[in-house]
Amino acid sequence: MLRSAIYRPRPFPAVVLGHWRTARGNAFRATVPAGCEVVRLRDGAVAIVADDLDRFERAEQVHLGTALAVSRRTRVRHALSGVTAALAHGLRVWKLPGRPVLTSPQKVSSARTTDYRRQTRALPLEDVVRIDGVPCTSLERTAVDCARDLDPLDALVVVDHVLALLSHADTYQRVRTEREAADVRRRLLARIDALPRGARGARRARVVVEWASPWAQSAPETFLRWSLLVWGRRDAVAQCRVEAEGNTYFTDLALPDGRRPDGTQRWLHIEYDGELKYHVADAGQTAAGLIAERNRERAILALGDDMARFDRRGARSPAQVARVVAAKVRHTSGQRLHPVRELLAN
Structure with missing residues (x-):
């Protein structure tokens, strides 16, 4: 039974840039709260995460911590996107995420990166929201990006959850939920139709959105x-x-x-x-x-x-x-x- 799906963004872990050597010292570790551990991220940055997380939860926190470090070091306008934005929004994902994804309307750098993936795509201001002060793509934009870029099952898990949240899915209000989910679906399809001709993943994204449902309660x-x-x-x-x-x-x-x-x-x-x-x-x-x-x-x-x-x-x-x-x-x-x-x- 699903009673009104609730939006719960995931908090980003505390991240300190460029402190890996310092983090190994007793003085720094003395400042770490009880029940937490220090995890090394990119370029010497560290994240402070709870030490009682299961494997999936720990991977989520490391992923979000790495994404936060990337965002802080990026000097051009950008937003965390794709599965990274999905995690930040608290959306369900099917499997442990790989590298964080960052989208910018302009090329970020010619340097090769190994710890995150960046892509150059249009990024209207209305497609960007802030979660814990970090720029992330909106729920609708995240759904479309995931539908374009992820494997079909991974994408369907994300889009299902977006439909549930934006339609305030409630099994005791099925007619109302289906009507609002249909409106959300139309908006997502309109976003796909507005993509440039021949845009990568557009055809698959349309199929994923058409078959998505607001009624799934788990991946x-x-x-x-x-x-x-x-x-x-x-x-x-x-x-x-x-x-x-x-x-x-x-x-x-x-x-x-x-x-x-x-x-x-x-x-x-x-x-x-x-x-x-x-x-x-x-x-x-x-x-x-x-x-x-x-x-x-x-x-x-x-x-x-x-x-x-x-x-x-x-x-x-x-x-x-x-x-x-x-x-x-x-x-x-x-x-x-x-x-x-x-x-x-x-």
């Missing part, structure tokens, strides 16, 4: 929907509403699959179980969550529907997802699969 949910698209099922319903035993439930994805015994639409529900889904500090709360989830599933199955559940191990590739779903689908007679082939192009 794995976007992956499952993407897997169905490239398999050929274009009729998946995200955040499908189900009324069962007097309760209202929402499932991650659902495919229409014939009729229930009472003649109503039967669904194959597709759910992703994240590693942290039932992880809370109190064991009693964990047990209560497991019981509630079990009762929810039983209530849905009692309607005559079916369910396919995935976790990280069971969703390693689109082909693996397609095999599991195909084995669960009952009504395949006359069904024609139409893969969205453009999403497969890199």
Whole structure:
């Protein structure tokens, strides 16, 4: 269930330029807050990050710290962009980021860089916002840049989240959300149409934006929907509403699959179980969550529907997802699969 997607930018870590030698000294380390560590960045700069972060969170902070150091040293007008801007905005990303990306309307330098990637593109003032004082591309511009430059799945994860934020996605206000998401989609497509003729990645960006959805609540949910698209099922319903035993439930994805015994639409529900889904500090709360989830599933199955559940191990590739779903689908007679082939192009 998604109740009004909330915009939460990620804070940049504290960065000190040109202090790597100093940072190794006891005097500097004495100023580092408890529970933090000093990480070396580019050109001797250091970032101060929490020492209890997981691998992904630490990589995010190092990426943002490097991007902040790059921004501070850049003397021409610029903005952090692409996946770097996505991280700064707090958007979901599919995999650990590579080098930070910086966009400028003029060539920054002829020098070769290895720790960040720069690109020269038009950068209207309205496309730039400041996060912690750092210039970054706006949400809409970030969505279009990612749709142009990233692999299709990586791009779809970002654009899904942008649609959710800008439409204030709420499962209990589906009509309103879909209407506002359609407006955002039109604005993104208009940005793509305004690109110079033959602009790199424009065709793929259009396909990504057209198939993006405001209903994904996590990157794995976007992956499952993407897997169905490239398999050929274009009729998946995200955040499908189900009324069962007097309760209202929402499932991650659902495919229409014939009729229930009472003649109503039967669904194959597709759910992703994240590693942290039932992880809370109190064991009693964990047990209560497991019981509630079990009762929810039983209530849905009692309607005559079916369910396919995935976790990280069971969703390693689109082909693996397609095999599991195909084995669960009952009504395949006359069904024609139409893969969205453009999403497969890199």
